[in-house]
Amino acid sequence: MDEVLLREAGLRVTAPRLAVLEALHGHGHLDADQVLTAVRERLPQVSVQAVYDVLHALTGAGLLRRIEPAGHPSRYERRVGDNHHHVVCRSCGAIDDVDCTVGHAPCLVPSSTSGFSIETAEVTYWGLCPACRR
Numbered sequence: 001m002d003e004v005l006l007r008e009a010g011l012r013v014t015a016p017r018l019a020v021l022e023a024l025h026g027h028g029h030l031d032a033d034q035v036l037t038a039v040r041e042r043l044p045q046v047s048v049q050a051v052y053d054v055l056h057a058l059t060g061a062g063l064l065r066r067i068e069p070a071g072h073p074s075r076y077e078r079r080v081g082d083n084h085h086h087v088v089c090r091s092c093g094a095i096d097d098v099d100c101t102v103g104h105a106p107c108l109v110p111s112s113t114s115g116f117s118i119e120t121a122e123v124t125y126w127g128l129c130p131a132c133r134r
């Protein structure tokens with residue numbers, strides 16, 4: 001399954017690439033350190049740089065999406081191409097998905113486009129997660 005995804009994206013199938021995809025399977029939004037920890041359960045010898053290289057390649061190929069909340073480490077996820085947004089806890093950095101408000105990109109219409117043709121809108125909702133509200 002993941003082998004097919006890699007091949008269709010024009011990427012060679014390698015053990016680190018498969019392990020990174022596996023690490024992100026079913027878990028939303030992991031930062032590079034969390035991905036590294038998960039990958040090392042399968043591939044104890046893998047280097048930090050190798051994991052960063054894989055994250056870069058997979059993101060560039062559109063198999064992963066990188067979210068960069070200001071003041072927090074970048075997160076990676078496998079849910080790509082559906083124009084969803086994120087809610088981020090400003091205290092602990094917890095992150096969750098928010099479905100696209102309209103259902104298609106761009107889901108926000110700017111009041112002025114300055115002549116740009118608008119393709120997508122990335123919305124980050126900031127607040128406090130349930131744990132931090134207590």
Ligand SMILES: [Zn+2]
Pocket residue numbers: 089090091092093094128129130131132
């Ligand atoms: Zn929190």
Ligand SMILES: [Zn+2]
Pocket residue numbers: 028029077079084085086096097
């Ligand atoms: Zn997401």
